[in-house]
Amino acid sequence: MADEQKHWELQLMVEHPTFKKLCHSARTNAPRMHSHDLVFTLLALVKLGVSQNSYVVQTILRVIQERLDEFENEKALSVLSACLIEMKGSKNTDALTQGLKLILEERIPGIQSVMLLHTTMRLFGKDAPLEVKQKLERKALSMMDNFSLANVQYMLDTLAVIHLNSKPLLDICGTKLADNVHSISFTRLMAVLKSCSELRYRNLHLFTSISEYLGSTLSMWSTKQVLLFLLEFKRLHFCPVALMDAFAERIIQKPDSLTLRDLRGVLKSYSFFNHNLKENQQAFLDSVTHVLQSYLSKMSSVDLLKAVSCLCVFGHFPQAPLEKLLQPEILDELLKEEGPSFPQLQRMLRTLDLCLRLDRHTLSPSVSSVPHLHPPPPQSRLGNPALLSILKNLLGEDVVTDSAIAEGHYYIDCVATMPSKTKEDQTVRIALLCAPPTFFCFGTTHPVGAAALTVRHLKLLGYEPVLVPLQELLSQTAEEKTNLLRELIFSAQIECVQDCNVK
Incomplete structure (x- = not known):
């Protein structure tokens, strides 16, 4: 009623x-x-x-x-x-x-x-x-x-309402919900994810079960419902691979079914998770670009900047949206914006400028370049003396330097310059970044969009970036820390050599 x-x-x-x-x-x-x-x-x-x-x-x-x-x-x-x-x-x-x-x-x-x-x-x-x-x-x-299945769902809501983060209770609820996910309605599934978000509770088995169920029954769900699920997963920092793969196929098949609001949600979700669709990646980018171009006349300058910024994460720079965004009147409008969103717009424009320069994307002669914006100094974090000490013991005093700033934008915690072993080998500069959990999708070491962009740009600047999982590092003994760093640095060296051989 x-x-x-x-x-x-x-x-x-x-x-x-x-x-x-x-x-x-x-x-x-x-x-x-x-x-x-x-x-x-x-x-x-x-x-x-x-x-x-x-x-x-x-x-x-x-x-x-x-x-x-x-x-x-x-x-x-x-x-x-x-x-x-x-x-x-x-x-x-x-x-x-x-x-x-x-x-x-x-x-x-x-x-x-x-x-x-x-x-x-x-x-x-x-x-x-x-x-x-x-x-x-x-x-x-x-x-x-x-407890029945309904009791378990209600218990999760109740725990969120009273702010009781009881891991034993949450784990039992999570297991029962994961095993019966096919019997839970859209509204209740959304409530489950919201409660997990409010309680800051993460359950890989539960989230994966929901993602796989949604992906396998995608025809049951509208685009609006899928985007609401993706929004909740974004809050949880969990990348629902099965759902995103299935939803991307729908977008590739029927791109014109997306509304402007849908397009915003798609770009925001897929760029945030830095999700790689493998063989469907280019088809997906072409489809969302087609939709973006069809809405260019209806988009505000802010929405256009956000859309182009999302595509930058994938190293994708569609010509028509870029040409419109970089028109002098559009840039003037963005730079005259006032209010709490202005620093964010400036940051997006600086990132766009970096992308265009480092990815060496060729612009049409008729298009303006991004105006020079005086960047604030990158937010430096407190040094990690323990990390620096372990690296110096592991690699040698002369090899490791403490902190660096690349392009006036990216803060690097430590740089390890690995000397070449032979005349044919190149010197490898390894950039170590202490990465908090927010740098990764939950349950993986897969970097989210902003972290992935940092990694790509540092590679283009001649570094071999290494994201050091800070939470894992802090919980380990000195010996475990040394082994972790040795493995990360060794893997980075191998990857760098392989990249050089390919080139």
């Missing part, structure tokens, strides 16, 4: 002549009602939108508060908790909520109903004392065998 129709029907009921008589009857009979009837009457009034300050609602709240110790039925307690969660704060509501919390805290070990457990957790909320959250966590773990 549509929201407007629902509101209209509720209004009809409330304005019905006998509705006032019903409310009067509920108010006068409240002291004689059974606890079960009281809470369901309160629930009905709340759902019908009766004012919480009305005489009937306040009377029922006071009666429940006076008889709260008599409430033994778990269903009644669950319904009452659900009502109070939805109700706005007032003197009677707040007093009843506090009283109910005291009773429920004592009864947590004896809870048998999964629904009461859910509503109890939500009633205590994110501000519950740690001790109470731990009690609820233990109780939930003891009841997990009784």
